[in-house]
Every structure is written in structure tokens, then in C-alpha cells.
Amino acid sequence: MVARELSGREDDVDVTLRPQRLSEYIGQDELKHELNIAISAARLRNESLDHVLFFGPPGLGKTTLACIVANELGTQIKVTNGSALIRTGDLAAILSSLNPGDVLFIDEVHRMPVIVQEVLYSAMEDYSLSLIVGRGVDARTLTIPLPPFTLIGATTDPGRLSAPLRDRFGILLSLQYYSPTELLEIIQRTSHALSFPITVDAAYAIALRGRGTPRIANRLFRRVRDYATYAGKSIIDAEATQKAMESLRIDELGLDQTDRKILECLILRYEGKPVGLSSLASAIGENVENISDVYEPYLVQIGLINRTPKGRIPTKKAYVHLGIPFPAKGEA
Ligand code: ADE
Numbered sequence: 001m002v003a004r005e006l007s008g009r010e011d012d013v014d015v016t017l018r019p020q021r022l023s024e025y026i027g028q029d030e031l032k033h034e035l036n037i038a039i040s041a042a043r044l045r046n047e048s049l050d051h052v053l054f055f056g057p058p059g060l061g062k063t064t065l066a067c068i069v070a071n072e073l074g075t076q077i078k079v080t081n082g083s084a085l086i087r088t089g090d091l092a093a094i095l096s097s098l099n100p101g102d103v104l105f106i107d108e109v110h111r112m113p114v115i116v117q118e119v120l121y122s123a124m125e126d127y128s129l130s131l132i133v134g135r136g137v138d139a140r141t142l143t144i145p146l147p148p149f150t151l152i153g154a155t156t157d158p159g160r161l162s163a164p165l166r167d168r169f170g171i172l173l174s175l176q177y178y179s180p181t182e183l184l185e186i187i188q189r190t191s192h193a194l195s196f197p198i199t200v201d202a203a204y205a206i207a208l209r210g211r212g213t214p215r216i217a218n219r220l221f222r223r224v225r226d227y228a229t230y231a232g233k234s235i236i237d238a239e240a241t242q243k244a245m246e247s248l249r250i251d252e253l254g255l256d257q258t259d260r261k262i263l264e265c266l267i268l269r270y271e272g273k274p275v276g277l278s279s280l281a282s283a284i285g286e287n288v289e290n291i292s293d294v295y296e297p298y299l300v301q302i303g304l305i306n307r308t309p310k311g312r313i314p315t316k317k318a319y320v321h322l323g324i325p326f327p328a329k330g331e332a
Contacts, residue, residue, distance in 0.1 A: 017193040018064045020071050026189065027182035028061065031173045035065070038171055039072045048101050048148040049073060051124050051168060053109075055158045056175030057297045059215030062154035065175075066105040069152060077103040082111030088119050092131055095123055100147035109153035110160035117165045124151055124168040156293045177212025177301055180204065186214050187221050191236070196225050198236040205241045209254035211298045216254070223248060253302060253321065258286060260322065262295055263304060266314040267324055274311030 019025045022032055022039075035052075042049040052069065054062040063079070070077035078094060085091045085106070098104060106112070112120075122130045129144040151169075158166055178186070184200075184207040191198040198206075198221070206224060210217030221236075227244035228236045250256055255263075261284045266275055269283060277296075281288040286295075296312070299305040304318040319326040 017190060019068065019189075022068055022072055025061070025065070025068060026185045027178045028065075028175055031065075031175065034171070034173060035069065039069065043073065049103075049150040050170030051151040052153070052171040052173065053158065053161075053166070053169035054152065054154045054173050054175060055156065057177070057213065058156055058293060059213040060175040060177070061214055062175060063105070063107060066103065066152045066154065069150070070103040070105075073101065073103065073150075075099075075101045075103055075150075077105055079105045079107070082106055082108040085112045085116050088116055088131065091116050091119050092129055095119075095129055095146055095149075096144060098147055098149045101149065102147070103150045103152055105152045105154070107154045108156075109165075110155045110157060114162055117162050120151070121164055121168060177298070178210075178214060178217075179212075180207040180210075183207035183210045183212070183214065183217045187217055190218050190221050194225070196228075196236065197234070198224075199238065201238040202236045202241040205238060205245075208252065209245060209250055211254045212301065213298075220245075220248075220250070254298075255321075258284070259295055259299060262291065262299065263314055263318045263322055266305070266312060267319060267322065272314055272327065274308055274313050276311045280312060 022036055025032060038049060038052075049069065052066075054065060056062070066079070067077055076099060078098065080094060085094075091112070094104065119129070119131070122128050123146055127146040127148055129146055131142045131144070132139055133142050134140055153161075153165075153169060155161060158172070184203050187198065187203045187206050187210075191203065202224070206217055206220050209220060224236050224241050224244040227247070228234075228240040231240055231243075233240055245251075248256070251260075262280065265280060265283050266272065275283075277288055277292055281291050296305060296307075299318075300307055303315055304321060306313050306315055316326050
């Protein structure tokens with residue numbers, strides 16, 4: 001059962017297209033290898049799987065993997081989000097509804113307030129729910145036993161979890177950006193699932209602009225499919241892809257207008273000198289978390305921004321990409 005309706009976002013329209021088994025999941029080979037060993041061992045011992053923490057940039061497949069884990073274990077999964085667990089009672093209600101062996105998936109687990117995170121400590125460690133009931137002199141600790149279960153947490157940044165919570169995850173798995181070849185395969189899989197064919201050239205052109213992220217590559221695929229439908233084509237070709245990307249103003253590295261605004265701001269406004277995250281965010285009118293979690297990691301990954309102790313600086317490659325002359329030494 002899925003506690004949270006996975007609807008509302010376009011990416012979730014094709015939840016049913018997501019791979020159901022580890023063997024269907026493309027990429028993240030090292031992670032899959034480790035996960036496969038842990039799942040197989042838990043099954044052989046007939047025990048619940050140790051708690052798992054997935055971390056990495058958004059859109060790389062943390063939720064998909066959590067659902068696959070439950071499938072592979074042959075158990076139910078309950079899905080929630082750290083931002084929905086505001087009070088200890090919110091978490092207690094979900095924990096007390098678990099059946100033996102179930103998976104509880106908490107996306108954005110770092111968003112839980114510390115007081116709620118604390119309820120997880122004993123739940124994870126000895127499958128018991130310790131709640132304080134009553135106030136003042138009447139306050140008592142109520143301990144309720146829980147069935148063995150597996151908590152799967154997902155976060156963009158494990159550093160934002162309290163250390164005691166982080167330490168209670170037995171299996172820590174980091175998701176990496178996908179290679180263009182892996183994204184190509186994912187796009188071909190989506191094209192097949194949606195019964196809208198695509199040429200290899202077009203799929204590769206999308207893959208190159210997918211920022212190493214299946215969610216983005218699949219979103220681009222849908223935009224290009226719209227364009228092809230509009231143009232009366234029954235197959236997505238390189239021309240439709242090119243036209244769609246131009247109208248979306250997505251360049252050949254997959255950068256959009258916000259990425260370019262970030263780079264222009266670093267180069268032109270701050271003249272290549274180190275800039276703090278909050279100054280950068282307010283200069284371009286974006287929120288800090290969006291820059292730190294979504295935009296910056298990819299710009300760093302492809303070598304357009306360097307993170308230094310004093311702040312972010314644009315690299316020479318960023319100047320070249322925007323067609324701005326790189327200042328000679330002493331000029332900056
Ligand atoms: N769809 C989105 N991500 C995927 C992946 N890693 N493998 C297969 N299909 C996917």
C-alpha cells in the first residue's frame with residue numbers, strides 16, 4: 001500500500017512505467033550490486049532488511065528504488081515525506097500501522113523536526129515506539145512494541161540528518177548522476193512503455209541534455225513527444241528534438257535559463273569572485289534550496305562552477321560556454 005498518493009506531479013503520471021525489479025533498473029550498478037546482496041541475505045535469513053539510506057541529487061530514482069526493494073522482499077511499502085511528519089503523533093500513527101517485514105519509505109527524511117527524528121531512534125534500533133504521554137508530573141513514557149520493519153530514508157544531503165539518526169541506517173547508498181548511455185537506455189524504455197517510437201539519434205540528443213537525471217530526461221522526452229504530435233509525426237526524430245529544445249531554450253549541455261542566469265551572475269555581476277549561496281540566490285531571485293539541491297550540483301559536476309571555501313566561482317569552461325572572454329591574469 002502507498003500511504004501518500006503519488007499524484008499531482010507530471011513525473012508521477014508514469015509511476016506505473018517505473019521499473020518494478022532490480023534487474024529492470026538501468027544504471028547505479030555498484031548500488032544495485034550492494035542492494036542485491038543485502039536483499040538476498042535478508043530473504044535467506046527470513047529477516048527484515050537492515051535500514052537503508054539513499055542519498056543524492058533529486059530525480060535520480062530514490063523512490064523507485066525503495067519500491068523495488070519492497071517488491072524484491074515481497075513486502076508492502078508505505079510512502080511518506082519528512083515534511084508531512086511534523087508531530088511525533090504523525091510518525092507514531094504510521095509506525096503502529098506497519099506489518100512484519102514492511103518497508104516504510106520516508107522521502108526527504110532530513111525535513112523531519114528533530115523531535116520526530118528522535119522517535120525513530122528506538123523504532124529503528126529495537127522496534128519499539130517510545131512516546132511521552134501526559135504533561136508535567138503526570139508525564140509517563142509509553143513503550144509500544146513494533147513489528148520488525150525496514151526504514152528506507154532518502155535525502156539530498158545526509159549532512160542535514162542528525163548524527164544519531166544517520167548512524168542507525170545500516171546500509172548507506174549514494175546515487176550518482178547517470179551517463180548519457182544510461183539515459184539513452186532509459187529514454188528508449190520510456191518510449192517503448194508509452195508506445196511512441198524515437199530514433200536513436202533523437203534519444204541520444206535528449207540523453208545529452210538530461211543532466212544525468214532520469215526525471216529530467218523523461219520530462220524532456222514528454223515535451224519532445226508533444227512537439228512531434230503537434231508536428232504530425234508518429235516517431236520522434238532529431239529534427240523534432242532540436243525544435244523542441246530550442247523552444248524550451250535548453251542548450252546542448254541541458255542548461256536552462258536559470259542555469260545560465262546563475263553563470264552570468266557569477267561572471268558578470270560578481271566578476272568571477274567567490275559568491276555565497278544566499279547572495280547568489282537573492283541576486284537571481286531563486287530560493288536557496290533550489291540552487292543548492294538542484295542547480296548547483298549539476299553545474300559543479302560538469303565543471304562549470306567550482307565550490308571553494310569562500311564561495312562559488314565560475315570556471316573557464318563557464319566563460320567559454322556563455323561565449324564571454326575569460327579575463328587574462330590580473331584583469332579579474
Ligand atoms: N525510469 C526512471 N529511472 C529509471 C531507471 N534507472 N531504470 C529504468 N527505468 C527508469
